[in-house]
Amino acid sequence: MTAEPRTKRGELTKAKLLAAAEQVFAEQGYQAASISRITERARVAQGTFYLYFASKLDLFEQLVEDLNRRVRAAMSDGAARGSNRAEAEREGFRGFFAFTAEHPALYRVVREAEHVAPGAMRNHYERIVEGYMEGLTRAKAAGEIADIDPEVAAWALMGVGEMIGMRYVLWPTAEDGPYGTGATTVPEHVFDEMVAFVQRALGTVPPHHTVAAPATDDVATATPTKEDA
């Protein structure tokens, strides 16, 4: 029967398996990643796998759960580094992209998950969206962003992050390079453009000028990057 490891050795073995699974999933996706390839990578026998996971699906769910926890941590750690709303947004995305670059499995596995573990996938997205929503709701109350529906906006942000991450982190820099050689993270100007896109979308109020802002602000708001630089 599958159970939590009861010894130090057992814990180590389970950790090795999870790490191996992350690698193999990142390389091949869920379906193509066979238990035998995972145990091979983890350097344990095939039977050992079933000491810690009830099935391949169980492993998958544990892994998604784990990655989800960590990516949200990366995002909120990032956001916490920002000293105002705009910076928090910016750093939250930075955290997200950095995590994506380090853990391509997250992205790759989640996009395959609808057919494998729909519940796990919805969970994954919903928890991230929840985080966004909280932030947006607070920001709205504080008048830091426009009067928007936080839920819809949160899903939209999710989409922007995923697509930009896919395109600029996971795909090669050039149009025709081989896969898997993704940059460490999103190129700076793309990142800036994207943040500007998002801040316009949210109507994020530029921090220093909140009060003074004259009519010309319209333009300024539309291209906050200029001022950030």
Add this chain to the structure above:
Amino acid sequence: MTAEPRTKRGELTKAKLLAAAEQVFAEQGYQAASISRITERARVAQGTFYLYFASKLDLFEQLVEDLNRRVRAAMSDGAARGSNRAEAEREGFRGFFAFTAEHPALYRVVREAEHVAPGAMRNHYERIVEGYMEGLTRAKAAGEIADIDPEVAAWALMGVGEMIGMRYVLWPTAEDGPYGTGATTVPEHVFDEMVAFVQRALGTVPPHHTVAAPATDDVATATPTKEDA
């Protein structure tokens, strides 16, 4: 050998196979959809499949190609219905979501495609992005939107559309209903919120006020939906 059908009957059979494949892919995803399930659905023998497709992958690529062509048509048909920039954006998205609702296979199969046919998947996204970019570049030149990088914005739009489509078209209306019972399309208020989000992000200039716009415009620009309605 696989070849194009040479008779009416053959053409019909190939069409039956493609339609069956779309259904089965939509229900089960690419990996889980077996050839035998597809031929069963199409009511032909398994061997018949290989008269028209060299492999499961070949079928996949033909299907993605086909769906891609059609979704782009749906989007540009939609955009063409709009009589100004803002409406074109709006209707383009409407076309996209309507297509998504009618052809969930597109979405489901594409998200699985990185591990199956990375080339086909990049192609799919890139062609749509190209369409967006053209539109954005023209709009920028015409002063209808803010001064943005059309490529980054295009990818961001792609993400917004995909995620909103996934959440509101393909998932059940309630938080816990069974899958596959997606709404016919995005709920109206979500659609409006999303369009507003996008138009703020792009700095889409509201049609009537282009010249006169005073300072208060800021708010107006941020919630153009109100005025459109």
Add this chain to the structure above:
Amino acid sequence: MTAEPRTKRGELTKAKLLAAAEQVFAEQGYQAASISRITERARVAQGTFYLYFASKLDLFEQLVEDLNRRVRAAMSDGAARGSNRAEAEREGFRGFFAFTAEHPALYRVVREAEHVAPGAMRNHYERIVEGYMEGLTRAKAAGEIADIDPEVAAWALMGVGEMIGMRYVLWPTAEDGPYGTGATTVPEHVFDEMVAFVQRALGTVPPHHTVAAPATDDVATATPTKEDA
């Protein structure tokens, strides 16, 4: 139903099929040669095949039959060119190797035939052996060769021819070249050595010295076994 062609056109089609089959069998062997590959090569539809052959096996048998007839003709034509026993032997082999070089299918198909059409294969070998036996029997009666069992000798000759043909006609000249690039025929010195081997084996009496040779020698040389025992 399969039947002999009744028209000029039909005869032509059947001939095209036989020629294509010979080529494809030579390249891929019987098992790997599919009907569809053969009809493709012959540029006829698959169904056409069954107008002239009852089955793949039927084709095989007709082809072996055909090649057998022709290789025997090549051998006896060769033998007929020789003006004495030794030369006849020599030229018979020459005919055999020339045929092998031009029709590698014979060799390749026959060696696979035991599991496909054992009767056809035995037939093939036996008819050739019969030819040898007749010649040997006559030669023995004429005192041109030693006192041997024609049947055993015939099979042995068959083996020498097949193996030398395989090695020096069908395999590349060098030890490591690619297959299928066989020389046009056996290299001259190999041919000479082989003929000498055979003529010693048969005790073929050299033409010019027939009279001069001391009688005792002849017998002793031709039947060393007697002395061994």
Add this chain to the structure above:
Amino acid sequence: MTAEPRTKRGELTKAKLLAAAEQVFAEQGYQAASISRITERARVAQGTFYLYFASKLDLFEQLVEDLNRRVRAAMSDGAARGSNRAEAEREGFRGFFAFTAEHPALYRVVREAEHVAPGAMRNHYERIVEGYMEGLTRAKAAGEIADIDPEVAAWALMGVGEMIGMRYVLWPTAEDGPYGTGATTVPEHVFDEMVAFVQRALGTVPPHHTVAAPATDDVATATPTKEDA
């Protein structure tokens, strides 16, 4: 992944599979022998096969390798029993035929091998030829046989052995019996005739008369080619 067995049980299973394969190959040939027939005979599940062999071809190559090693052992063991050159030749052939009778798979599989594993087949023949060549070269140096090209002679011997083995060991005694009921070995008189054929061909010097034989005769007989030219 295929790997060497790591336990006694595994070794046993692999051995069972090889033995079953030899039987099935002997009965049906390589192409017709399906994995399922082999595993059935070995009384293991189909999947088990792939624990020990990467593919049907891999099995084939291992089997040919194995049989090749053993047939060469049988031949040289036989030859070693002979107390002089002529006897060694004789006993070598006897070993070969005995092996053929016991392991018809060798013969059947090798003759099919050109289309399956050309490299394995050439290897098989070449290694045997090498053995012959060594023996012939030594015998020539010792003046025990005529002045021949050892390579050509070796291939010729190979052919004689294969064809006589096929005809008299593997085919039924009578002209029309069913296949697979081969005699235990070559009938004695056929064997004697064949050995005599070979010894004449090689010009093997009869042991007792080595000294007495008039020198000139010996040479003349051994190299009739010179006189033909």
Add this chain to the structure above:
DNA sequence: AATGAATGAGAGTTCATTCAT
């Protein structure tokens, strides 16, 4: 706790053959 041999269902694919046109 760990091993690795064993399982058998099920996958994608090929092919000789049939038959309506």
Add this chain to the structure above:
DNA sequence: GATGAATGAACTCTCATTCAT
């Protein structure tokens, strides 16, 4: 006479999972 679409059995191979050691 010729076509080519259709068939379905059979093939090789993979894989998640079980279990004796």
